[in-house]
Amino acid sequence: MPLTPEAAEELHELTTRLRGGLKQYPDFPKPGILFEDILPIFATPSLHDALLRALEIHITAQHPPTLTPPFAGVDVVVGLEARGFLFGPSLALRLGAAFVPVRKAGKLPGECVKVGYQKEYGEDFFEMQRGAIKEGSRVVIVDDIIATGGSAEAAEMLVTMCGGTVVEFCFLMELGFLKGRSKLTAPVYTLLTGQE
Numbered sequence: 455m456p457l458t459p460e461a462a463e464e465l466h467e468l469t470t471r472l473r474g475g476l477k478q479y480p481d482f483p484k485p486g487i488l489f490e491d492i493l494p495i496f497a498t499p500s501l502h503d504a505l506l507r508a509l510e511i512h513i514t515a516q517h518p519p520t521l522t523p524p525f526a527g528v529d530v531v532v533g534l535e536a537r538g539f540l541f542g543p544s545l546a547l548r549l550g551a552a553f554v555p556v557r558k559a560g561k562l563p564g565e566c567v568k569v570g571y572q573k574e575y576g577e578d579f580f581e582m583q584r585g586a587i588k589e590g591s592r593v594v595i596v597d598d599i600i601a602t603g604g605s606a607e608a609a610e611m612l613v614t615m616c617g618g619t620v621v622e623f624c625f626l627m628e629l630g631f632l633k634g635r636s637k638l639t640a641p642v643y644t645l646l647t648g649q650e
């Protein structure tokens with residue numbers, strides 16, 4: 455569903471403010487990487503709120519709950535360790551959805567599904583608890599940044615392995631030159647683009 459003009463204006467104002475909350479660090483964590491630090495946003499309550507509000511505006515317009523089947527809406531917000539944990543749970547609460555974490559390997563108890571992946575500056579393994587998502591759940595995957603898309607692609611695989619459907623990916627920022635969205639099956643929404 456398209457945004458109302460009022461919501462579009464509010465979203466524009468929020469994203470403009472959010473851009474001012476990012477800080478860049480050259481050659482971190484490796485030479486040649488320009489690191490986008492999102493932590494200043496969480497050090498400023500008004501920016502922290504702006505991030506949650508911006509994603510809430512987008513997601514509620516894009517996935518409105520309906521009173522009749524298929525009921526649409528969002529059942530689960532999946533956040534990726536670690537920075538997806540900073541706003542995923544609060545966003546889930548605003549949407550009336552569950553929050554489920556995707557963690558780096560070896561951190562979650564019980565039966566887990568596991569996928570290996572490559573990211574902009576290394577490689578890793580992600581896990582999710584097998585029973586965390588009910589069959590047929592509508593899932594939004596959130597993270598701070600999509601760079602190569604390796605992390606997000608691995609998370610989409612885990613959700614699918616658990617029987618969920620990824621209805622959208624939402625990121626604070628996309629590093630457009632790495633074309634990470636091309637790895638993903640579900641639609642991708644980002645509040646900001648960077649390093650064009």
Ligand SMILES: O=P(O)(O)OC[C@H]1O[C@H](OP(=O)(O)OP(=O)(O)O)[C@H](O)[C@@H]1O
Nearest residue numbers: 535536537573574600601602603604605
């Ligand atoms: O699109 P990609 O190339 O996969 O890169 C994006 C991922 O890299 C960063 O996480 P990182 O693995 O550094 O973990 P952290 O949040 O624990 O620092 C970032 O938070 C994303 O999850």
Ligand SMILES: Nc1ncnc2[nH]cnc12
Nearest residue numbers: 488489490491574599601
């Ligand atoms: N350039 C970057 N800055 C911050 N987080 C990242 N994750 C992957 N690439 C990144």
